[in-house]
Amino acid sequence: MKKALLLAASVLFLLTSCKLDNYEGPNARVFGRILDAKTGELVGTDIQQGSQLMVYEQGYAAAETHSNGQTWVIQNTGEYRNNLVFAARYEVIFQNGNFYGFTDFMDVKTGDNEIDWKVTPYLRVKDCTIDKSGNTVTAKFKLEGGKGDETVSEVRLFAFSDIWVGNYVKFALTGGTDVQKPNEVVDPTKEYTLTIDVSQNSSFFKYTGKNYYFRVGAKASVPGAGTIRHNYSELKKIAF
């Protein structure tokens, strides 16, 4: 009897250590788009050092006081996705991006969550055309302000060898005709023209038969808004 008890106790003791003590993994996926509240268009950004979501899970002291949270990157296109999220209520802060910052909450449920955000970009690049003719790539466009009184601090035609083209992923072009620093209040009627002289930059545009990618970026200046990043036109692919 004693022996049996001892044996049973030992087995029980051993078995307690067999229980999995890992927590459940992330059970939710969050994805969506950053949309212009006025036009409904995607607000594209930089893949590196671009706009981002700062996300704070509610229920944790460190997150509620914003001392610890997560940073979710927004893609070039203005879309975002995170497939490893815990279902919970989150506070989301947008700041230091390319649209007016704000704070909101989102409830993430188990499974897929499509959450779009309506924002007011600092600038909109309108009527943009980017074409190559001979040895010149020309971009023509107009600008519109998110609220109308923004100052335009820089307009630039970005070029790169793949789709991630933007302010941080670009050819460092020679010639100077690809960038202007107008420093003037945005005027929706004004047409800007930027060009790239391909022959001066032949070390970048090395190959014929290859695609190169272009975007027009416009950077606003708004006092007290934090860091402002470029607003972009749609991506243009040109075969050389």
Place this chain on the structure above:
Amino acid sequence: MKKIFYPIVSLIAVLGLAGCTDWLEQESLTKVSENVLTSSEGGIMQLVAKMYNITPMEDFRYRPNVGYHQYDWAGGAGDMQMVDMYTMYSCRSDGFGINFTTNHWSTYYTNIRQVNLFLETISKAEADGVISADAAKRYAAEGYFTRAYIYLSLARRYGGVPVIDRVQDGDYIPGGDGSELLVPRSTEKATWEFILADCDKAAAGLPASVTDYRATKWAALALKARAALYAASIAKYSDKYTMAGEAVSQGLVSMSASDANAFYEQCISACEQIINNSGKKLMGGNQADPAKAAEVYQNIFMHPESAGDEVIFSRAYLDGTVLWGQGHCMDIYFSPAQKNPGFHKYARWSVTADLVDLYEDYTDDGTGKSAPIKTRTDGNETSVFRNVNDNADVATTGFIEYDNVTDPFKDKDARLRASVITPGSTYAGQVITIQGGMIKTDGKPYIYQKTTEEVGGVTYHSYGGEAKAIDYSGFDGAGGDSDNCSITTTGFSVRKFLAEDNMPAGIQASSTTTWIDMRLAEVYLNYAEAVVESGKGDKTKAAQYLNDLRHRAAHQDDIPLTLENVLKERKVELFGEGQLYWDSMRRREMHEIWNSSSRHGIMPLLDLRSGSPKYVFVRINQKNDETSPRTFDQQSYYLSIPGRDVNKLVNNPGY
């Protein structure tokens, strides 16, 4: 019953009696106990030495991306020069960034606790009669000096931080959650004010002169001036820092422009006390001859121990080849290829053309303008040749043809020749050949290629000589991997700090040259900058100090006190001394300087087109920057605060 009675009694006896002896409290025979250390003045001195050891000086042994006290080659002086930003590790590209993100947070806070424990120990030793009241005052002042230095390092990297000014051991409530130990961040302004207050406490207790390397009253005031100027600049240029977030709205980072003048005034008054009362003066005084002036200036850094008149605070080293863990790697790492002491990594400090161009020449017009090296007949010195080895324009551009490779540099400021090895200059009796290629008689340039041409019976080499590191020191292998790039990539190599007259062996940690942490020249420049920025203080004196520095470099004219002149003078005078990176940080210039920017070089080419050898100079991008220009993002002005799950601190914006 009796059967178990005796065993129980004896067990109780053994267990009980065991508690009556000290055998569980034996002192370690290999360590010195706290009681022994604090019962004699000699023991206290051990703790004082510890204070100097933990002072986070950005010296020859500081490596921004690794840590302090890195003495062997793997962690040696490898990135020290990166701190000054106008220069960089020639062999690496290190991605696209230009900022240091390594966290030294826990090092700093561990050491702050050491200082606070030290301050407690000192007052206890004084109360116990181990040390005199005078001695206690000086020791405590050394503690405050160290603490101010650590908080300065923290505030430069993180902005406002938790101010821990005492040992927290007594605060803990047993069984509690420990929240009483959590100290929130102070505002950035309050943090700087705390640093200045610690400097004042230190200055009040430190002696006016020492015969060793310990801190003086003047060192504490020079530290105060440095800190106050930093704080003032952050306040004045706060509108150039445009990050948003909780840390900004709570004032934990950045300050208001209206706070600037109070800090500038503190800087001015600290500088005045040093200048008027310390008896320090510039080594060498006014110089007439540029060659002599260069010698005087170079000697300050080659033999700091003989420059005591000017040096305010410094750190000495013992020979690491004799005493393990001592010494530094300045000479083995940075001597030019042709005179390297024999270590397998050398010539790693390629000074950029951006710095070289800043120096004035002696054809002064009294304005103090920089005189960029003249390379082109059309005078367009802002134009840079991209992919120079592949650039057809090199053959057709109108370059100035020089007879000697040294000609473009011959009339430049004495401090250039004392700080930088330019092409064709002499180092330790050896002419240092730096050449990136040649234009052959057929008019075709050969750049970054090894080739020769014979003209009139003489064989000319594209790199200026036959064998790398024996006959020449430049460009061959630029941009190669870490073990294959011991060569200048910009056309210039460092001279300042090298033991040119007494080269050590090619073994790691063999250098013992003293690091000058503070000297009168910096105090002069701090004063001049604070005066010109705030309009307070004495403008005439500020202009005089600025010109005293130039007169020591054999300039005969006086230049006016303008912000531009002060900042230029700061760069050329303090090059390599660990200040220029922080200058760009505090003045919020980093994101403007490094916005898809490349570091530049000037490449000498041998030009045989005319049939006789001439030299032309081509402005180039430093090879690694050609394809990966560098960008500094605003969030990097303040680093991310680590350990926030535990310390509950508000993080800096952008992370």
